[in-house]
Amino acid sequence: MRALPGCLFVLLLTGCSWLHQKPSTANQTAPVSPFQNNSPAHKTSTRPLPAKLYKTADELVGKPFRDLGEVSGSTCQVSLQDPPPSLSAARRDMQMRAAHMKGNAVLLHRCEIVRAVAGCYQQAVCQGTALKVTQ
Template sequence: MRALPGCILVLSLTGCSWIHSPASSTANQHTAITPFSSPLTSHKPAVRPLPAKLYKSAEELVGKPFRDLGEVYGSTCQVNLQDPPPSIAAARKDMQVRAARMKGNAVLLHQCEMVRSVAGCYAQAVCQGTALKVTQ
């Protein structure tokens, strides 16, 4: 009975290597295909959305048709005193990127503030706004 777990362990470590049969060598085979490279797949870097345009007041949107996509927020956190302090600019940029992920191209800023005594953060910068899709 003690040998059964050992045999299962050995079989699981070897996997299906005993099933593999060697490839027949022919004169036409010049390239070897490795398991992790395929000529059909190309690795492109992930495309990040550009940050949405920031509108600081509703008056800037007068005369521009737009659609409201919902509330967005951005934040940065200073976990302890050794970390760099949070910045309003970084929180605003985070909010703009979140709006772009919602397929928005603009953000109407409502407010930004520094917050103390937040769970998990020594200090935190938070910005709130509305994601918009502005058509020109």
Template sequence: MQQTTFPDSSQLSDMRLKNPLTGERKHSSLSVKLYTKSEELLGVPFKDLGIVSGQSCRGSLQDPPANLTVARNQMITKAAYLDADAVLLHRCEILSGQGCYQIAICEGSALLITQ
């Protein structure tokens, strides 16, 4: 009988960080720096890669509350997928509506620092 082996978790996370078309390794979300003020970027050359957002939805009163940390981490992960190494935060807030009893939304610009 042949034994089935599975990659360990470190290999799986490495596979998720590679671009499936080119095989190039993407930035991990751990390497994405969060800027909360545009002044922090004065004099820093960068390329704007687009808007990224994350959200956490509380569908009903029985569900856990919407979480700003989850929304922020989703936003940063999406920026890493774009090969960004920074995010300039535009907003992070908790709202009601939009199909959720309560929703946490974070939005920012994915940036590639070009120093």
């Protein structure tokens, strides 16, 4: 009877060590250092630059452009303790969304702070039109 706890302890130890065995070396790949640049030198950035912001339609007079659709950007203040929403961050978000649509410009329609939005104490919202301006 005294041997039973000892045997269970030995089985427990061998069972746990079996779970932590290293896999065979046939399926392993070479370790990757976080400081090495393994990407090709010609790889381009996947993050587009923000689109240029036009605040009035007069700025587009004489420039050929194509309308790509409506875009919006927003930032949210979840609670009263969070920093207030930023109109500039909402504009930047809108510009990045236009760039993801392959646009290089945004015609701003409006930016405003909105209260009592579901999930937000306050929200900064900007709306505009994504454009592809050719020069």
